[in-house]
Amino acid sequence: MNKxxxxxxxxxxxxxxxxxxxxxxxxxxxxxxxxxxWEVGSQLPSQRDLAAKMGVNRSTITTVxxxxxxxxxxxxxxxxxxxxxxxxxxxxxxxxxxxxxxVNLGSFKSNHAMIQAINRLEFTPGILRLxxxxxxxxxxxxxxxxxxxxxxxxxxxLNYLEASGLYQLRxxxxxxxxxxxxxxxxxxxLITSGSLQALQLISVCILSAASVVYTEAPTYLKSLQIFxxxxxxxxxxxMDEEGILHHRIPGKDSRTRILYTIPTNHNPTGITMSQRxxxxxxxxxxxxxxxxxxxxxxxxxxxxNQSPRPIKQMDQNGNVIYLGTVSKTLxxxxxxxxxxxxxxxxxxxxxxxxxxDYGASSASQWIMTExxxxxxxxxxxxxxxxxxxxxxxxxxxxLRQYLGDQVSFRTPTGGFYIWLRFNRKIPMQKxxxxxxxxxxxxxxxxxxxxxxxxxxxxxxSYLSCEEFEEAVERLAGIIKR
Amino acid sequence: MNKxxxxxxxxxxxxxxxxxxxxxxxxxxxxxxxxxxWEVGSQLPSQRDLAAKMGVNRSTITTVxxxxxxxxxxxxxxxxxxxxxxxxxxxxxxxxxxxxxxVNLGSFKSNHAMIQAINRLEFTPGILRLxxxxxxxxxxxxxxxxxxxxxxxxxxxLNYLEASGLYQLRxxxxxxxxxxxxxxxxxxxLITSGSLQALQLISVCILSAASVVYTEAPTYLKSLQIFxxxxxxxxxxxMDEEGILHHRIPGKDSRTRILYTIPTNHNPTGITMSQRxxxxxxxxxxxxxxxxxxxxxxxxxxxxNQSPRPIKQMDQNGNVIYLGTVSKTLxxxxxxxxxxxxxxxxxxxxxxxxxxDYGASSASQWIMTExxxxxxxxxxxxxxxxxxxxxxxxxxxxLRQYLGDQVSFRTPTGGFYIWLRFNRKIPMQKxxxxxxxxxxxxxxxxxxxxxxxxxxxxxxSYLSCEEFEEAVERLAGIIKR
Numbered sequence: 001m002n003k004x005x006x007x008x009x010x011x012x013x014x015x016x017x018x019x020x021x022x023x024x025x026x027x028x029x030x031x032x033x034x035x036x037x038w039e040v041g042s043q044l045p046s047q048r049d050l051a052a053k054m055g056v057n058r059s060t061i062t063t064v065x066x067x068x069x070x071x072x073x074x075x076x077x078x079x080x081x082x083x084x085x086x087x088x089x090x091x092x093x094x095x096x097x098x099x100x101x102x103v104n105l106g107s108f109k110s111n112h113a114m115i116q117a118i119n120r121l122e123f124t125p126g127i128l129r130l131x132x133x134x135x136x137x138x139x140x141x142x143x144x145x146x147x148x149x150x151x152x153x154x155x156x157x158l159n160y161l162e163a164s165g166l167y168q169l170r171x172x173x174x175x176x177x178x179x180x181x182x183x184x185x186x187x188x189x190l191i192t193s194g195s196l197q198a199l200q201l202i203s204v205c206i207l208s209a210a211s212v213v214y215t216e217a218p219t220y221l222k223s224l225q226i227f228x229x230x231x232x233x234x235x236x237x238x239m240d241e242e243g244i245l246h247h248r249i250p251g252k253d254s255r256t257r258i259l260y261t262i263p264t265n266h267n268p269t270g271i272t273m274s275q276r277x278x279x280x281x282x283x284x285x286x287x288x289x290x291x292x293x294x295x296x297x298x299x300x301x302x303x304x305n306q307s308p309r310p311i312k313q314m315d316q317n318g319n320v321i322y323l324g325t326v327s328k329t330l331x332x333x334x335x336x337x338x339x340x341x342x343x344x345x346x347x348x349x350x351x352x353x354x355x356x357d358y359g360a361s362s363a364s365q366w367i368m369t370e371x372x373x374x375x376x377x378x379x380x381x382x383x384x385x386x387x388x389x390x391x392x393x394x395x396x397x398x399l400r401q402y403l404g405d406q407v408s409f410r411t412p413t414g415g416f417y418i419w420l421r422f423n424r425k426i427p428m429q430k431x432x433x434x435x436x437x438x439x440x441x442x443x444x445x446x447x448x449x450x451x452x453x454x455x456x457x458x459x460x461s462y463l464s465c466e467e468f469e470e471a472v473e474r475l476a477g478i479i480k481r
Numbered sequence: 482m483n484k485x486x487x488x489x490x491x492x493x494x495x496x497x498x499x500x501x502x503x504x505x506x507x508x509x510x511x512x513x514x515x516x517x518x519w520e521v522g523s524q525l526p527s528q529r530d531l532a533a534k535m536g537v538n539r540s541t542i543t544t545v546x547x548x549x550x551x552x553x554x555x556x557x558x559x560x561x562x563x564x565x566x567x568x569x570x571x572x573x574x575x576x577x578x579x580x581x582x583x584v585n586l587g588s589f590k591s592n593h594a595m596i597q598a599i600n601r602l603e604f605t606p607g608i609l610r611l612x613x614x615x616x617x618x619x620x621x622x623x624x625x626x627x628x629x630x631x632x633x634x635x636x637x638x639l640n641y642l643e644a645s646g647l648y649q650l651r652x653x654x655x656x657x658x659x660x661x662x663x664x665x666x667x668x669x670x671l672i673t674s675g676s677l678q679a680l681q682l683i684s685v686c687i688l689s690a691a692s693v694v695y696t697e698a699p700t701y702l703k704s705l706q707i708f709x710x711x712x713x714x715x716x717x718x719x720m721d722e723e724g725i726l727h728h729r730i731p732g733k734d735s736r737t738r739i740l741y742t743i744p745t746n747h748n749p750t751g752i753t754m755s756q757r758x759x760x761x762x763x764x765x766x767x768x769x770x771x772x773x774x775x776x777x778x779x780x781x782x783x784x785x786n787q788s789p790r791p792i793k794q795m796d797q798n799g800n801v802i803y804l805g806t807v808s809k810t811l812x813x814x815x816x817x818x819x820x821x822x823x824x825x826x827x828x829x830x831x832x833x834x835x836x837x838d839y840g841a842s843s844a845s846q847w848i849m850t851e852x853x854x855x856x857x858x859x860x861x862x863x864x865x866x867x868x869x870x871x872x873x874x875x876x877x878x879x880l881r882q883y884l885g886d887q888v889s890f891r892t893p894t895g896g897f898y899i900w901l902r903f904n905r906k907i908p909m910q911k912x913x914x915x916x917x918x919x920x921x922x923x924x925x926x927x928x929x930x931x932x933x934x935x936x937x938x939x940x941x942s943y944l945s946c947e948e949f950e951e952a953v954e955r956l957a958g959i960i961k962r
Contacts, residue, residue: 099799102737102826110832158813161814193838207587208588256586332640355589358816360842363844
């Protein structure tokens, strides 16, 4: 540990942000420490220098230093210098704390360290998020939103709702999914706080510690701890260009099992399962009595040709649980998702949902109902599809230009993601850390897979074309070094 | 089973409701069947008679009958009569269903049958809910709400938030709880989807199957399955007029344990713990290293004198987890609650919350921030306190008038509830069923206790004074029979 080392940076607080300046600085410094860019033991610049460099008042810096000192992250010495003493967010409990026995007792696992780091670093002002699976905030439909919110003004009360969610919203969803071939009744729909909660409910309602979930490899599900926390095993099934290789799913197994798949615009590979493969997969699973969870998060985010019909559309016997959400199309902050399944499943999940959180926000449910019933959602989807196609075309050009000889990837036909494989072996942890140092946040492929990948999940959904190019240029710079 | 028996009723659909008429009728008929008021095997009135009696078109009744027939709840015979054939909501799976092995596999228990019945019956149009722990929808502050909702119009995007929730809302909560003596920083606050989710998080984060939760007897917690589903034991501690009898909590136990208490306007007894008892309880628990969950859901719903300071206010070492919510003061539909605890606990709960549902609705969080920051929430609270005191006074008079010689109860000093104990033994299940037949929904005390109670949880929060009197009059009628 080199105590002489000092911390350098090129960063300014974002004055247009709703986050107070002093808090932005705390987040920035914390992120630098967390990422390892500023090491424990190194010296912070003087308060005067920090204030000058960040263009803020000296008093703002004093507030920041007081808070970081109270949190045990930095320490001043008698010469007036300030040193980083901890990278643990002051999370360590005092030896005598009443909570010592408790804090890691529960069954629910902590998030992967890498994902915890990403979650925190996402809030570093100015960082370029090259792997974030969210829409660019600039694509938020402000004018449509204003109209939708107006409908809230006439609400006369917001009491508890039926377990399965607002009836009007369930009707609107029934109409909406009919457009891509899913036939359901409102009683076969459950409103959830995003698809994540649907998975959480499935894990505690219809599976047990002796169950197994088959998934594509790689898969979004691997980045979560939901099933693992319930003691459920995940098993990987390989994919090809047409999607999951259904015949690699074990035909017989004494355990209860279920298949989780994202057939359309797969996360993280971007692959869309062919119609032929969907049919074969559906028949294979029906024949082997394996129920299917079909995650349709990216269903409607196709570019040129409409996606193949969902697997749920073939389902006459209720074998498929279909998950929908507006998190990838409109707003994750609304926390609106839905499950479409047979009534016994909906009732079981709804009963537990009532016991867990009493349902999703009514405000969000009314807003979403308005979006669907007025056609505003459909109108917005068209804009998003056009914007994503545009960004994807640009992203492909940029990746070829800066990294063309280093990587291989497929050109997506929809969704948010490019699965970027490096031609030579790259140490991913190191790449992640170096990227943070130059202000780029990456999602290493290892988060999503069962084995090391040598790949990145690149997303063109979050950054503007200019920011995307800037981020890729910085990334290329690191790769070359 | 008497097949000649026919179904009688006095009920009209509510034309001012947002629920379509045909659906109101389905809910009404389903509720009659579920409650046993209309028995399996009995004959429905003719479609013509139903239409005339409910004042609706014949075609509406046809729609209702078609849906109930499709669900396997009723059956027409060749003579044109219609008979009830199932009271299972068509939930039974076909013998061959793929889901047979799954539907009860999960670790999360189903709700108590009685609570499931109450949850369903609550949606029967026109039923008088004498035990419902919610505010009367008529008390919803429509004008303030309109103002708060306006603030949503300027939102520029609604993406994922920090794990602990909207920073601005956490700051507003810090300011709010300061009013009753709780000092906290925004980093010690976690936003949840109501207090129910806070309990859910606690059950899977900091307790294990080998843990025990001590509670008052009776207690709201007994009506939930959250802790039991995680294999955690609940143990009852008796109360007196001043609250929980702290010295009855075991001093030593090798298991990890925690105390759950509602010290202020207790659910279901209405008791507020004295200042003296709070102090004694806090010291006893600290001395025995038992952390406390303090549920402050009814903290601010006092009538004449402000409630004693929360236990959390004495807490210097972070031994107390404080739960707050707006579900009982403003709107359960917003799904906004908060946890105030030491940072390691907040971080652990927040990390798992991110994995379960990615946080509460941003729309709800912004609305609530506006309510708090503008003083509208405080203004609304004053109105609710006045309304509740008024209703409570009325309720006490009405109960004395109609049931004075049959029951004993304490006069509440705040909150929603009267714990109504019958002087002679009453068969509670029978009382519940008879009450449903005359359009009154009860919350039998047994839901909340560890042993049979011979009591009801009466709530004066949901019904208007006129409705309350009507419900009590009907209840008294049954008791007398």
